[in-house]
Amino acid sequence: MLEKTTRMNYLFDFYQALLTPKQRSYMEMYYLEDYSLGEISEIFDVSRQAVYDNIKRTEQMLETYEQKLGLYSKFQQRCKLLMQLEEKLADAQEDVQQLVKKIKDLD
CATH class of the missing domain: 1.20.5 (Single alpha-helices involved in coiled-coils or other helix-helix interfaces)
Structure with missing residues (x-):
């Protein structure tokens, strides 16, 4: 899990400019500030599942950017x-x- 978190933090650092403001907020809160899915969902007044889905999609996008750009x-x-x-x-x-x-x- 720590390896994945470290990787996501690096990918986020390299590619955050390519994300929407909402994606950046969710990723920052989840990976950098260690908020739980429930805490993020309360702050944004959305379901926990919506936060989870957004984070998973964003992780996939970051991996795709890395495959294409290799930064x-x-x-x-x-x-x-x-x-x-x-x-x-x-x-x-x-x-x-x-x-x-x-x-x-x-x-």
Whole structure:
């Protein structure tokens, strides 16, 4: 469940501009603010089922946008590459420090 929530939060971040104001409100309240379906239905004066259906449709729309545009997938790939780059730079820094120590030891 946590994985799905995290994914939906990212998809929402990337694609929220493509949603209607009502869809944005429901998704924000449900995923970001942790409101229950019942609480959202009371606030908007609609049935709990209407909120559930709207959220499920919106989730499907977000997944469709991701399939077509791939913004989240590309973001994940960039994050992975940045982590690898940071590791390589840390290793290189270690190597440089060792070389500097050897040079100083020559004196």
